[in-house]
Structure formats: structure tokens, C-alpha cells
Amino acid sequence: MELAIEPPVKYTANFLGEDVSSIYTKMSVLPWDRHSANMYGKKIDMPRFFVWMGIPPLKLYGAPVPTIEWTPEAIDVRERVQKATGVLYDSLNINMYRDENDYLGWHIDPEDEGRWDYPIASVTLGAERQFQMRQYIKNEGSSKKVPVGDIHSITLGHGSLLLMPPGFQAGWLHRAPKSNKKCIRRINLTFRRMAP
Template structure:
């Protein structure tokens, strides 16, 4: 595993580990999740309209999670995912107790600009995200409208957002016509 160095940015901290999992570990995890997860396409409320999310997802954790009018009920983590959760907790220096797993079926599935700042995540949420499958661009922009960052999230990588990131920065997984293969990401968090 790479050196775990935090990158200090305006109003936050980031850590990106390109090879958090070995290629074999990433391949096995990707295929296991594709084959065994009870994927669902949920609907959310945006600007007063109910729409189907452009991705599939699964929620595991000891508490429910709510965002954009959607409530995800508590479900115990399978052993495989609990081991990853523990590994991410050690790397981030933050105890995680839940995970939102997203399946982006191709480049047309996406995640719009948002902040993970729901009250149940606490004052300074730490979010750890493992990427599997197709490489995708992950974009960040500061609320000041000027500072922007982007990462090409590779198969088996880990990105951690910490500090005040969720108050001052928005992030997104933009659509891409060039991506024709699925991507899975596991976003670990601590629900209070």
C-alpha cells in the first residue's frame, strides 16, 4: 500500500491512494459485488420532482440513512464488506459504521454536484470511497466558484475526503460517453 499522506486544500483534506487494493483483490471484489449485491434503483426528490437515480445502489450499516427524500433502512454488513470497512477505518483514522455501494452501469450513469453533509454524518464528516471497475473522473469544486480539482479514480483506488470538505466543496461523478463498462464504488461513512 502507498504512503498515507493527507493533502491539505482550502477548507479540507484529501487522501488518494491509487493502489489501495492489489489488482487481484480489486478484480475479485468487483466480480463478487456484481454477482451478489441486491442492487436497486431508488427514486429521490430533486427540486420538488421525484426522479429515478442514474445508478443502482445498496446500503449497509447499523443505522438508517436519509438524503433527498430517500430513507435507506439499516442492514448488517456482510463479512467481506466489514473487512473493507475496518481497513478503510484504519487508513482514514476514522471509525466507519456504514457503506453506500453504487453501481454505475456505464458512462451515462452519474452523480450530480452534491455535498455529503446530512446531520447524521456529524460536523466534519469523513468519507472514504473505494473504486472498482471502469476508471471515472471524480470532480470537486469549492463553493467560492474558483477552486476545482479532478481525479481519475482507478480500479482498486481509495479516495478519502475529510476536514470541512463537505461544508465548502461539492463533488460529482460526471457523465462520460467514453465509458462503456461498469464502475462500483463503496463509500464508507460514520452515521451518528
């Protein structure tokens, strides 16, 4: 299914089929790490955990990004995503949201976290959660992103695939907000193309 926005975001429910439970179970035991940010001299932990495989960006939240070896399950999912998209992905960021209170705020994925001329492929495991998108503009002479227009929401289900198309990051913010319903752990894999 394609969302009626431009450029269109593509969603495939049950992309992983019946293997989804075993992939979820194996992905749950990754060596989770956590970003933190310095705010007014205080260290604030991000409300989620992460693991990076493949080629990392130089820095995230001002710090170098530790990576781990590709696991067999990550390779398996990468191969399925590559077959579906025709893109060779060399990088994977995995976010883990422990429950309904963990989230990821409005942001874009900058070009140094995944090339903008390839789609970013997002696979969800575990709890279904909302994924929201909103257009932005940049004021002249400022790098600040000003949100404009309506918020578009889609529920990302267990085993689904969402494709953020080439060029999407140049015009749209996205986020995975807190949920108002109790939920189990959610694991989100975003495959990116880093190499030229």
C-alpha cells in the same frame, strides 16, 4: 498523494492490492436498489443504483433508506479502510454506475449522511471515472449553494481510496459525472461515521 486544495483530499491508487478483482466480482451481485425523485408530478429514476449498509440517514430523496446486512467483502474493505485512517466506520453507501451514462451530480454529503468531523472514505471498484470538486459559497439568508472557482478533477482508479477530509463538505461540492468514453460497471463505496 494529496490534492493541492484546502482542506486536502488524499488519494491512494491500488489501495486494495491484488484482491481487488475478487472483491469487485462479489460486490457486483448486491441487491441493487434505486432512488427516485418526484419532479413536476413525475417519478424520475436516479441514473445509478445503490445499497446501504449499517446506520442509514433518516431519509434520502424524501424516502426512508432500506439497508442490508454487511457482506463479508464490505467488512473486509471496511477493516482495511479503518486500519488506514484510524476511524471506525459504522455506515456504508454503495453506488453502482452501470456504464458511462450513469452519474451523480453536484452535491455535498449533508451531516445527516455522515459526520463532518470524520473523513468520508471512498473506494472505487471497476471502471475508472472522473471525480470532480468545486468550492461553493452560500448567499446570506439562503441555503442555496453557489459554485465558485475552478473545477478540480481526479481519476479514481480500480481499487483506489479517496479521503474527503473533515470539514470538506462545508466548503466543497463533488460529483461523479458521465464519462465520454465507453466503460464497464463502476462500484463506489463511501464509508461514513454516523454515530456520536
